[in-house]
Amino acid sequence: MPQVRVRFAPSPTGFFHIGSARTALFNWLYARHTGGVFVLRIEDTDKERNTEEFLNVIYDSLTWLGLNWDEGPKAGGGFGPYRQSERAPIYREYLAKLQAAGRTYEKDGAVYFKISGEPQVIDDAIRGRVERTEEKDFVICRSDGNPVFHFVNVVDDITMQITHVIRGEDHLSNTSKHTELFKAFGAPLPVYAHIPLILKQNGPGKMSKRDQGALVEEYQRRGFLPEALVNFLCLLGWSPKDDSEKMPIAEIIRRFDLPGINQTNARFDEKKLAHMNMTYLLEQPADRFVALARDYFQGQNVTAATAADPAYFRAVMLLSQPKIKGVEELPAYTVYFFIEDFPVDARVRDKVMAKGDPQARLRELAAALTTADFSSDTALEETIKATAAKNGLGFGDYQAVARLAVSGTNVGPGITGMFRVLGRERVLRRIERFLGAA
RNA sequence: GCCCUCAUCGUCUAGAGGUUUAGGACAGGAGAUUCUCAAUCUUCAAACCGGGGUUCGAUUCCCCGUGGGGGCGCCA
Structure with missing residues (x-):
C-alpha cells in the first residue's frame, strides 16, 4: 500500500x-x-x-x-x-x-x-x-x-x-x-x-466562528493546556471503543483509525473540556505549571503578581495547583498573596465571627505564631493544634478565623501551606490589622 | 423546495441479534474524607425517537415516518 x-x-x-x-x-x-x-x-x-x-x-x-x-x-x-x-x-x-x-x-x-x-x-x-x-x-x-x-x-x-x-x-x-x-x-x-x-453548545446548528468557545486562540489565551484540548477534541466524534478517555498523545496515535470515527454530530461541551483540562493541570510538573500561570498573569496584566519575587510567585502557584480547575481561576484565587488590601467576603466574615469568641482565639494563635517555625507545614500544624488543645478546641475552630484574617475568604489552600508561603511577617501583620479593625 | 446524511442518559460515548437489571465519562443529587474550598472515594437519578416488518428473539438488520445536521454561490 x-x-x-x-x-x-x-x-x-x-x-x-x-x-x-x-x-x-x-x-x-x-x-x-x-x-x-x-x-x-x-x-x-x-x-x-x-x-x-x-x-x-x-x-x-x-x-x-x-x-x-x-x-x-x-x-x-x-x-x-x-x-x-x-x-x-x-x-x-x-x-x-x-x-x-x-x-x-x-x-x-x-x-x-x-x-x-x-x-x-x-x-x-x-x-x-x-x-x-x-x-x-x-x-x-x-x-x-x-x-x-x-x-x-x-x-x-x-x-x-x-x-x-x-x-x-x-x-x-x-x-x-x-x-x-x-x-x-x-x-x-x-x-x-x-x-x-x-x-454549538446551545441552540441549533453547527458551531460557527461567532459562537462562545469556537476559537482555538481563546483556549490558548485562557491558559488551557493544548494536550488537554487535543485529548478532548479527539473524543468528539472518535472513540477508542473502551472506557479510555484521558490518553497520552502517543496512545491516541496508536489507537486512532478511520473506522473508529462516529457518524453522528457531536455537541461541544465546555464543562467536559474544563474537566479534562483540570486533570492535565493537576499532573503538570512544577516548572511547566508555573510558566503557564506566569503567562496567564502577564496576559491579564496582573502586575502585583508578575512583579512579585519569582520564588514567592512560584510557591504561591504550586500551592494553588492542586486546588484549581483552570489557570483562569488563579488571579482571583491568589489575590491576597500579592496585595494587602485584598477583598473580604462579608458573608464569610459574618459567619465566622458569629460563634464563640474568634478574636480571643486569633489573639492566642498570633502569640503562638510569633515563635512558630514557618518553614514547615507540620510545625505550623502542631502550633495550631497545640493552641487549640489548650482550650479543648479543635484545629477547625482556629483555622477559619485565621484564614479570614489572612485571606479574607474561606476558599483557598490549606492554612498551614498558606501561612508558610505568606511567611510570619505577613501573617502576623494581617492578624494584627484584623484584630484592630474588629 | 430539492439532494445528502445522522438518530442510545441533559452532553460525549460503549454496545456490531440473545452474555444487558443497556456500561463508562462530564454535568446534576446524596454521603464519606479533610483545617476551608477544591480534588478524591462511595452512591443515586438519568437513554435505546415512533410505527411496521425480518427473526424463536431486536437497542442492534430492513422499510416508512418523525426529528436533527449539512449542501444546493462567479465563499471556502
Missing part, C-alpha cells in the same frame, strides 16, 4: 475554528498512525488583505496544538507551492486539459464545467456507500479569471497526490462535484472520510 498522504487545507480568514482544529487533528492523527505525510495547504484563492497576519493565526494555532506538518508553507516539500495563491500556472494547465477535452464552456465570462450527470458513488471510510448525482454544470473559473474552490481543491489533491481526504461532513454533498472533476482528469479517487460536525 502506498504511503498515506493527507492534507489540511484551511483558508486564512483570521480565525482558527475549533472544528477546523479537529479536522486538522484527525488528519494529523491518521498521518502519524499510518506513518504517512501530513500536508498543510493554504486555500487563499480569495485575495484578502493582511493575509500574512491571517496565515500566522493558522500557523500559531497548529503549532500550539502540536500538529506539525510534514509538507507545506515553512516546511517545504516536493509538491509545492503550498499556497493556492502561488499555484496559478498549475490551475491554468489543468483548466487547459478540461478545455482540450471539451468539458468546459464560457458564459458571462465565467468558465463552467460540463458535468457527466452520471451518479457519483463513493465508498466513504466513515459512512460507507454514498451516492449522489450532480445535476448542474458549475463554475470552475470566475469571470475575473480566478479559479474556484471545487476546482483548485481537486487539482491540488491530484497534484499533491493526496490519498485520503478527511474533512467535515458539510462537504459530503460537494463530493459529487469533486468526483466529477477527478474523473474528468482521469485521476483516481482518493479515499474519502467525512467526519461528523461539531454542533
